[in-house]
Amino acid sequence: MRKTALLLSLFIVACHKDTATSDTPSSSVTPLPTTVATTTTASTATQAQGASGDEAGARALLMKFLAPGADYPALSKPLRPATADYGALFDAETAAKLGPQYDQHWDKEPMVIAPKAGQTELKLVAATTEDLRADKGNAGEFPGGWKRVAPHLKAHQTWYRFKFVKPGEDLGMAFDGLTFVNGHWVMTPKPWHGLDH
Numbered sequence: 001m002r003k004t005a006l007l008l009s010l011f012i013v014a015c016h017k018d019t020a021t022s023d024t025p026s027s028s029v030t031p032l033p034t035t036v037a038t039t040t041t042a043s044t045a046t047q048a049q050g051a052s053g054d055e056a057g058a059r060a061l062l063m064k065f066l067a068p069g070a071d072y073p074a075l076s077k078p079l080r081p082a083t084a085d086y087g088a089l090f091d092a093e094t095a096a097k098l099g100p101q102y103d104q105h106w107d108k109e110p111m112v113i114a115p116k117a118g119q120t121e122l123k124l125v126a127a128t129t130e131d132l133r134a135d136k137g138n139a140g141e142f143p144g145g146w147k148r149v150a151p152h153l154k155a156h157q158t159w160y161r162f163k164f165v166k167p168g169e170d171l172g173m174a175f176d177g178l179t180f181v182n183g184h185w186v187m188t189p190k191p192w193h194g195l196d197h
Contacts, residue, residue: 053180055126058160061185062122062178065113066164072114079113079178080106081186088181089188094152094195101194111187115164119172123163129153143176145192152195157181 052060064075081089086099105111131137132150139146142161153159159179165172177189 055124057180058178059122059124062124062162066115066120066122072112073110076111076113079111079185079187081188082182085181085186089154089157089179091152091154097197098188098191098194101197102188113175115173118166119164121165121167123165125161126158129155129157132159143190145190149192149195
């Protein structure tokens with residue numbers, strides 16, 4: 001019998017400067033209010049890789065990164081947005097700014113999503129564009145910059161923030177900007193950084 005474990009736990013998130021951050025107790029970030037988030041252990045990694053564009057699909061995709069022997073660069077590479085994805089996620093002016101910046105980053109130093117040693121659990125939280133604009137639902141679980149970029153996001157899009165953590169812990173490697181667009185998953189982390197360029 002296949003063993004799976006889904007745990008509900010309280011989840012503290014914080015704003016971060018980098019694409020991926022480790023929110024360890026020594027970090028100087030202020031925690032946001034706690035909310036309930038889904039925690040999943042690596043034993044559920046046998047699910048199909050992100051077959052759907054909903055929360056279950058996001059979880060299935062991300063659990064691949066927690067599987068023993070995971071090839072992090074190979075798993076991360078397909079998350080690079082295509083040119084058309086930027087236009088489907090952001091207003092025209094913002095897409096024109098962010099697309100070249102993300103492309104340059106991916107060309108120079110491709111993003112690699114990876115947990116640290118011992119981080120075998122996933123904490124995942126979702127917010128829609130409408131939640132982020134109105135600062136409601138799970139919007140408070142996202143870094144503060146998402147409120148700044150929210151007016152530039154296309155409507156009816158669901159965005160995900162996730163963390164890889166050690167069992168029983170709330171702090172770990174944190175990522176944001178995962179979303180499903182044009183039939184595939186992409187990462188557009190910290191999009192507000194590109195608004196001023």
